[in-house]
Amino acid sequence: MAKGLKREQSAKLFEKAKTYFPGGVNSPVRAFKSVGGTPLFIEQGKGSRIWDADGNEYIDYCCSWGPLILGHCHPAIINKVKKTIDNGMSFGAPTRLENELAELILKNNPHIDKMRFVSSGTEAVMSAIRLARGYTKRNKIIKFDGCYHGHSDSLLVKAGSGLVTFGVSSSAGIPEAFARETIVLPLNDKKAVKAAFEDYKNDIACIIIEPVPANNGLLLQKRAFLEFLSDICAAKGSLLIFDEVISGFRLGFTGAAGYYNVQPDIVTYGKIIGGGMPVGAYAARNEIMKLISPDGNVYQAGTLSGNPVAMSAGIAQLTECLKKDFYKDLEAKTKRLVDGIMAAELSDESFRIFSIGSIFWPAFTHRKEITQSSQIDAGSMEKFKKLHAALLERKVYLGPSGYEVGFISAAHTDKDIDITIKAFREALQIALD
Numbered sequence: 252m253a254k255g256l257k258r259e260q261s262a263k264l265f266e267k268a269k270t271y272f273p274g275g276v277n278s279p280v281r282a283f284k285s286v287g288g289t290p291l292f293i294e295q296g297k298g299s300r301i302w303d304a305d306g307n308e309y310i311d312y313c314c315s316w317g318p319l320i321l322g323h324c325h326p327a328i329i330n331k332v333k334k335t336i337d338n339g340m341s342f343g344a345p346t347r348l349e350n351e352l353a354e355l356i357l358k359n360n361p362h363i364d365k366m367r368f369v370s371s372g373t374e375a376v377m378s379a380i381r382l383a384r385g386y387t388k389r390n391k392i393i394k395f396d397g398c399y400h401g402h403s404d405s406l407l408v409k410a411g412s413g414l415v416t417f418g419v420s421s422s423a424g425i426p427e428a429f430a431r432e433t434i435v436l437p438l439n440d441k442k443a444v445k446a447a448f449e450d451y452k453n454d455i456a457c458i459i460i461e462p463v464p465a466n467n468g469l470l471l472q473k474r475a476f477l478e479f480l481s482d483i484c485a486a487k488g489s490l491l492i493f494d495e496v497i498s499g500f501r502l503g504f505t506g507a508a509g510y511y512n513v514q515p516d517i518v519t520y521g522k523i524i525g526g527g528m529p530v531g532a533y534a535a536r537n538e539i540m541k542l543i544s545p546d547g548n549v550y551q552a553g554t555l556s557g558n559p560v561a562m563s564a565g566i567a568q569l570t571e572c573l574k575k576d577f578y579k580d581l582e583a584k585t586k587r588l589v590d591g592i593m594a595a596e597l598s599d600e601s602f603r604i605f606s607i608g609s610i611f612w613p614a615f616t617h618r619k620e621i622t623q624s625s626q627i628d629a630g631s632m633e634k635f636k637k638l639h640a641a642l643l644e645r646k647v648y649l650g651p652s653g654y655e656v657g658f659i660s661a662a663h664t665d666k667d668i669d670i671t672i673k674a675f676r677e678a679l680q681i682a683l684d
């Protein structure tokens with residue numbers, strides 16, 4: 252645990268929280284289990300900065316796990332949300348704000364015709380899978396080891412033994428019968444995908460992938476692999492789902508589909524789309540979306556779907572993202588950070604930062620490329636733990652796990668980044684010691 256960092260208030264709040272919530276949290280990674288010590292309770296955010304309950308200030312690279320691409324409290328979002336709230340929080344009836352956000356997205360994205368708003372990434376993916384099954388009238392789905400798609404039953408499944416086997420559930424409470432409908436394959440492995448299609452011929456409804464896998468390190472895939480997935484799905488009558496809950500509006504306004512120029516059949520969004528409010532969405536071409544109720548017989552609904560306050564935050568945020576050079580500037584900042592840190596003379600060569608767009612992943616590894624989760628050295632997480640603690644002492648906040656990526660927002664200034672480079676270099680000396 253970081254010494255020199257005041258954590259009395261956070262520690263007190265955490266003790267209380269443990270009496271209210273399992274592990275003291277409402278989402279597991281927040282408990283700081285993998286880095287040790289007390290989670291920081293956050294009181295406030297502004298721009299690139301956050302403040303904890305003990306008054307410590309940090310430069311934030313977690314950004315609420317990705318949604319806050321404009322940083323904290325961007326005035327455009329705050330103003331729009333305040334105006335909307337004055338008219339009421341929710342109606343359970345259509346509002347013009349849903350049209351506005353959908354129009355903003357669909358007009359600027361050639362990969363999708365129609366969409367449906369939901370309230371989380373998990374819900375978006377769960378609905379997309381149902382839609383793929385409804386459309387193809389098939390049951391099995393293929394997912395990849397090292398991709399996270401939220402916590403719905405059919406996706407909390409990990410690889411069984413053998414190259415192509417059905418999965419086993421990765422959480423208690425999921426019937427094995429459900430897990431058997433999910434086939435889990437290694438990323439970046441065409442052979443395994445072909446073998447799965449041979450074994451389960453006409454029963455594969457879809458392949459789902461994070462086109463930029465960023466929930467278990469950053470396992471960058473080649474365009475050719477994504478293209479291969481699209482081709483094999485087309486040939487076999489299966490659908491390709493791009494889970495763009497992280498990469499959507501992050502790699503560019505059209506996400507990974509646009510970045511790699513590969514056309515998925517269904518896309519899921521979350522995180523950035525809601526400007527910090529709980530929003531998810533799934534989208535596809537008309538021919539597929541027309542199966543969703545009330546047009547079609549694939550049922551999906553939500554009391555707070557398209558919530559006006561959440562739509563407002565999304566509209567304000569995505570409007571900023573569409574401004575000229577928005578993504579170019581973010582990428583330049585990320586490059587400044589990564590190059591600045593990697594220019595350090597380190598005591599050994601076992602550290603790298605993988606990055607794409609404005610996503611970065613600090614990893615303790617000798618490998619120049621990591622494309623599969625099996626290539627991540629679990630033992631190296633001890634070094635991450637030291638890095639994390641040393642960075643906190645130097646007022647730099649990364650998500651509390653070495654398997655998580657960092658995010659740069661438009662609010663991060665060159666000065667923030669230069670401070671971070673210095674802090675990182677010092678912290679790395681400690682971690683590599």
Ligand SMILES: *Cc1c(COP(=O)(O)O)cnc(C)c1O
Pocket residue numbers: 371372373374376399400401402461466494495496497521522531
């Ligand atoms: C975060 C995430 C999800 C789940 O979204 P929630 O809003 O946490 O339910 C699904 N897929 C990917 C790729 C994600 O990064």
